[in-house]
Amino acid sequence: xxxxxxxxxxxxxxxxxxxxxxxxxxxxxxxxxxxxxxxxxxxxxxxxxxxxxxxxxxxxxxxxxxxxxxxxxxxxxxxxxxxxxxxxxxxxxxxxxxxxxxxxxxxxxxxxxxxxxxxxxxxxxxxxxxxxxxxxxxxxxxxxxxxxxxx
Amino acid sequence: xxxxxxxxxxxxxxxxxxxxxxxxxxxxxxxxxxxxxxxxxxxxxxxxxxxxxxxxxxxxxxxxxxxxxxxxxxxxxxxxxxxxxxxxxxxxxxxxxxxxxxxxxxxxxxxxxxxxxxxxxxxxxxxxxxxxxxxxxxxxxxxxxxxxxxxxxxxxxxxxxxxxxxxxxxxxxxxxxxxxxxxxxxxxxxxxxxxxxxxxxxxxxxxxxxxxxxxxxxxxxxxxxxxxxxxxxxxxxxxxxxxxxxxxxxxxxxxxxxxxxxxxxxxxxxxxxxxxxxxxxxxxxxxxxxxxxxxxxxxxxxxxxxxxxxxxxxxxxxxxxxxxxxxxxxxxxxxxxxxxxxxxxxxxx
Numbered sequence: 001x002x003x004x005x006x007x008x009x010x011x012x013x014x015x016x017x018x019x020x021x022x023x024x025x026x027x028x029x030x031x032x033x034x035x036x037x038x039x040x041x042x043x044x045x046x047x048x049x050x051x052x053x054x055x056x057x058x059x060x061x062x063x064x065x066x067x068x069x070x071x072x073x074x075x076x077x078x079x080x081x082x083x084x085x086x087x088x089x090x091x092x093x094x095x096x097x098x099x100x101x102x103x104x105x106x107x108x109x110x111x112x113x114x115x116x117x118x119x120x121x122x123x124x125x126x127x128x129x130x131x132x133x134x135x136x137x138x139x140x141x142x143x144x145x146x147x148x149x150x151x
Numbered sequence: 152x153x154x155x156x157x158x159x160x161x162x163x164x165x166x167x168x169x170x171x172x173x174x175x176x177x178x179x180x181x182x183x184x185x186x187x188x189x190x191x192x193x194x195x196x197x198x199x200x201x202x203x204x205x206x207x208x209x210x211x212x213x214x215x216x217x218x219x220x221x222x223x224x225x226x227x228x229x230x231x232x233x234x235x236x237x238x239x240x241x242x243x244x245x246x247x248x249x250x251x252x253x254x255x256x257x258x259x260x261x262x263x264x265x266x267x268x269x270x271x272x273x274x275x276x277x278x279x280x281x282x283x284x285x286x287x288x289x290x291x292x293x294x295x296x297x298x299x300x301x302x303x304x305x306x307x308x309x310x311x312x313x314x315x316x317x318x319x320x321x322x323x324x325x326x327x328x329x330x331x332x333x334x335x336x337x338x339x340x341x342x343x344x345x346x347x348x349x350x351x352x353x354x355x356x357x358x359x360x361x362x363x364x365x366x367x368x369x370x371x372x373x374x375x376x377x378x379x380x381x382x383x384x385x386x387x388x389x390x391x392x393x394x395x396x397x398x399x400x401x402x403x404x405x406x407x408x409x410x411x412x413x414x415x416x417x418x419x420x421x422x423x424x425x426x427x428x429x430x431x432x433x434x435x436x437x438x439x440x441x442x443x444x445x446x447x448x449x450x451x452x453x454x455x456x457x458x459x460x461x462x463x464x465x466x467x468x469x470x471x472x473x474x475x476x477x478x479x480x481x482x483x484x485x486x487x488x489x490x491x492x493x494x495x496x497x498x499x500x
Contacts, residue, residue: 085165086165089165089166089168089169090168092169092173092177093168093169093170093173096169096170096172096173096176104176108173108176108177108180109180111177112177112178112180112181112182115177115181115183115186115187115189115190116181116183116186117183117186118186118189119189120189120192120193123186123189123190123193124193127165127166128165129166129193129194129197130194131193131194132194132195132196133192133194133195141192142192145188145192
């Protein structure tokens with residue numbers, strides 16, 4: 001009877017997305033909201049996530065819920081994270097807040113791999129990390145780590 | 152100028168918007184100690200989070216540890232050499248003994264000896280200084296990478312896996328005087344396997360060689376155990392740890408229970424872990440075919456070493472689970488099928 005029940009998800013910028021309940025439940029955060037929200041919870045706000053990101057997240061959930069055993073799931077995942085850094089970070093953040101383990105694993109592993117084998121300067125450039133050490137602190141760090149990091 | 156600032160601002164926000172818990176998750180997936188140390192010096196927030204990372208893996212490369220070595224002695228190190236390299240933690244007398252027994256090129260070994268010893272000994276702890284909350288540590292020592300080197304003329308093979316608590320608990324060794332890989336043969340149904348009728352008797356010389364293999368594996372594993380003790384005494388939060396090497400030769404790991412046991416006995420120590428009196432069960436086949444994974448082993452030997460004081464009869468189970476590679480697992484299976492086995496005993500040293 002309720003097999004085709006749909007849920008509406010609303011992003012931080014007001015965009016709405018209608019999805020099958022089964023797909024929405026892939027997010028444990030949404031699952032919890034539905035279970036504790038009573039019969040009227042057909043629209044769920046997701047203020048931590050923008051519309052663009054939310055639509056990508058929904059795409060991920062759809063694929064994993066509707067075809068979890070398909071052969072191309074791996075290649076779907078690989079292609080899914082071939083996006084620029086900002087999008088990747090947004091995806092990681094969304095999967096964290098919406099509690100979607102598979103996507104969290106995928107996105108954070110992809111970001112983690114971007115750190116490996118890089119020098120300090122390379123990492124700083126890749127992610128544009130702001131340096132908040134004072135010059136004295138920086139000097140101290142360089143001295144402590146000179147033999148392995150700054151050679 | 153204004154537009155530039157704006158886009159700079161956007162670029163900077165990428166990691167700023169991630170909550171600490173998520174950055175922490177990411178660092179736990181990075182694991183590589185060197186990359187994480189690099190992150191730690193980028194900004195204060197990263198420094199704090201890296202210090203708390205639970206899962207760390209440390210790769211000690213020759214380039215890091217031995218910048219003064221010429222590449223000549225670095226490349227072309229064969230399997231025996233990498234065993235010697237690890238053995239350098241031990242006291243000088245055992246050191247010398249080890250080199251006499253194992254090293255094929257004693258001259259080059261002694262040249263680089265002293266530097267190595269200092270560097271290798273100091274490094275793991277220095278590299279781990281950044282981390283205060285390590286729970287799970289994996290250390291990878293240098294070895295000559297990849298599979299059994301084709302340049303190694305004898306194609307000799309030696310692999311071991313040891314488990315330690317405060318002392319040696321078990322060690323499984325698989326060795327062969329020759330190993331030639333080939334294509335795996337397709338399984339033909341119904342073909343009976345001919346019974347092994349070749350004599351599996353070992354001459355004294357062959358037996359002696361195998362005893363030497365075992366001693367060198369035991370020494371290498373106690374050396375690593377010693378390294379482990381250093382690490383766990385200065386990193387109080389470690390729960391489980393393993394040390395592997397680049398050539399996949401030796402594997403030593405400790406589970407939480409074993410780490411706890413070790414910690415409780417660690418006050419006032421010898422410079423190396425004593426190897427207790429052991430009982431060794433050994434299987435041998437002069438020629439072993441491996442149709443499943445492809446190849447032929449000459450002088451194939453499997454040894455399961457246990458402290459004599461602890462009587463256990465799950466040797467077969469222990470050996471079967473010791474090695475991951477297909478060819479090794481197949482060799483172990485076939486060697487054990489051989490009903491005849493040797494039993495040896497060795498005093499502690």
